[in-house]
Amino acid sequence: xxxxxxxxxxxxxxxxxxxxxxxxxxxxxxxxxxxxxxxxxxxxxxxxxxxxxxxxxxxxxxxxxxxxxxxxxxxxxxxxxxxxxxxxxxxxxxxxxxxxxxxxxxxxxxxxxxxxxxxxxxxxxxxxxxxxxxxxxxxxxxxxxxxxxxxxxxxxxxxxxxxxxxxxxxxxxxxxxxxxxxxxxxxxxxxxxxxxxxxxxxxxxxxxxxxxxxx
Amino acid sequence: xxxxxxxxxxxxxxxxxxxxxxxxxxxxxxxxxxxxxxxxxxxxxxxxxxxxxxxxxxxxxxxxxxxxxxxxxxxxxxxxxxxxxxxxxxxxxxxxxxxxxxxxxxxxxxxxxxxxxxxxxxxxxxxxxxxxxxxxxxxxxxxxxxxxxxxxxxxxxxxxxxxxxxxxxxxxxxxxxxxxxxxxxxxxxxxxxxxxxxxxxxxxxxxxxxxxxxx
Numbered sequence: 001x002x003x004x005x006x007x008x009x010x011x012x013x014x015x016x017x018x019x020x021x022x023x024x025x026x027x028x029x030x031x032x033x034x035x036x037x038x039x040x041x042x043x044x045x046x047x048x049x050x051x052x053x054x055x056x057x058x059x060x061x062x063x064x065x066x067x068x069x070x071x072x073x074x075x076x077x078x079x080x081x082x083x084x085x086x087x088x089x090x091x092x093x094x095x096x097x098x099x100x101x102x103x104x105x106x107x108x109x110x111x112x113x114x115x116x117x118x119x120x121x122x123x124x125x126x127x128x129x130x131x132x133x134x135x136x137x138x139x140x141x142x143x144x145x146x147x148x149x150x151x152x153x154x155x156x157x158x159x160x161x162x163x164x165x166x167x168x169x170x171x172x173x174x175x176x177x178x179x180x181x182x183x184x185x186x187x188x189x190x191x192x193x194x195x196x197x198x199x200x201x202x203x204x205x206x207x208x209x210x211x212x213x214x215x
Numbered sequence: 216x217x218x219x220x221x222x223x224x225x226x227x228x229x230x231x232x233x234x235x236x237x238x239x240x241x242x243x244x245x246x247x248x249x250x251x252x253x254x255x256x257x258x259x260x261x262x263x264x265x266x267x268x269x270x271x272x273x274x275x276x277x278x279x280x281x282x283x284x285x286x287x288x289x290x291x292x293x294x295x296x297x298x299x300x301x302x303x304x305x306x307x308x309x310x311x312x313x314x315x316x317x318x319x320x321x322x323x324x325x326x327x328x329x330x331x332x333x334x335x336x337x338x339x340x341x342x343x344x345x346x347x348x349x350x351x352x353x354x355x356x357x358x359x360x361x362x363x364x365x366x367x368x369x370x371x372x373x374x375x376x377x378x379x380x381x382x383x384x385x386x387x388x389x390x391x392x393x394x395x396x397x398x399x400x401x402x403x404x405x406x407x408x409x410x411x412x413x414x415x416x417x418x419x420x421x422x423x424x425x426x427x428x429x430x
């Protein structure tokens with residue numbers, strides 16, 4: 001690994017095109033290199049690592065630039081409390097429209113509260129998942145899917161399993177900075193991983209329950 | 216309930232603004248009403264139901280118009296095989312960039328194949344979840360998260376639990392049309408529900424593992 005490199009080498013090592021690197025520098029997502037002349041700067045392996053993280057947040061996580069900026073800022077704040085990092089990461093990767101306020105007296109919100117009591121989940125009122133889940137349950141009901149307008153035992157247990165694996169991964173980190181980054185990356189990529197695995201398992205269970213007749 | 220209504224009543228009953236209804240009619244997402252004069256048409260409860268479904272796909276599922284169109288077309292095709300409906304619904308609600316092709320020899324793809332063997336999941340090669348999961352695992356590895364570049368026992372079991380609940384909901388439907396609609400709606404809304412519940416469970420587990428010191 002190179003410990004010091006020019007812009008062209010940073011591009012080569014990270015696989016990120018020069019115009020994109022310059023854009024991230026301008027937007028403040030990537031910290032500036034060490035200036036060596038009026039037109040040149042030296043970059044380090046820290047820049048390579050940061051570029052990978054930026055691409056993961058934007059390309060894989062689908063975050064808008066401004067949101068990625070907020071998330072990276074939280075990661076960069078020394079000793080930022082982990083609970084806040086979680087909050088920022090969760091809000092950042094939560095579709096705003098999905099997580100907007102819902103009436104706490106609506107059937108969906110009541111069912112989410114009941115699920116939390118049943119599962120023994122104690123969280124802050126501001127948790128975006130509470131509103132997100134309530135809104136989805138209300139949507140099922142509005143569409144006439146009364147049997148889906150509640151949190152099934154399976155969904156609740158699945159969420160608990162995933163969250164335990166997520167936090168175990170955070171717990172394996174030795175510094176608060178690494179924990180923070182793991183929260184962000186894991187929140188962004190984990191949603192996609194569970195959705196992808198769900199598609200595989202769905203087809204398998206579907207083939208078992210509704211086998212296609214042979215022609 | 217009204218069995219026959221004018222555009223203004225359709226707007227009132229469905230809660231969808233008139234300009235949006237006219238847009239869905241033009242785009243072919245909503246079937247035309249029964250024409251009663253040069254400028255007027257009658258709409259039925261079927262139109263109200265369809266409008267709710269369109270709003271769920273677009274607002275909650277975040278589908279682009281063209282994709283919603285494809286999905287609704289599949290639902291409308293009589294006796295469309297359920298396996299195909301699944302495929303269309305899965306592809307429709309899968310972010311294209313997330314599910315693009317990945318090298319089958321890449322470590323992520325190899326790990327997904329190993330997971331499927333371990334779980335006994337037998338699915339077609341075209342299942343978008345296979346590529347989606349492989350790509351996410353490869354991204355974890357590229358970011359240096361070697362411990363997350365595999366499918367944990369918890370994630371695999373969570374996906375199996377969710378898929379069983381999903382297919383049980385499909386199995387409760389009595390007509391193929393209703394099954395098809397349930398696949399689409401459940402695929403779109405279910406991803407959001409599991410992500411939302413994950414955020415609640417994460418905060419709970421986080422509070423248990425990393426309690427905030429009292430001030």
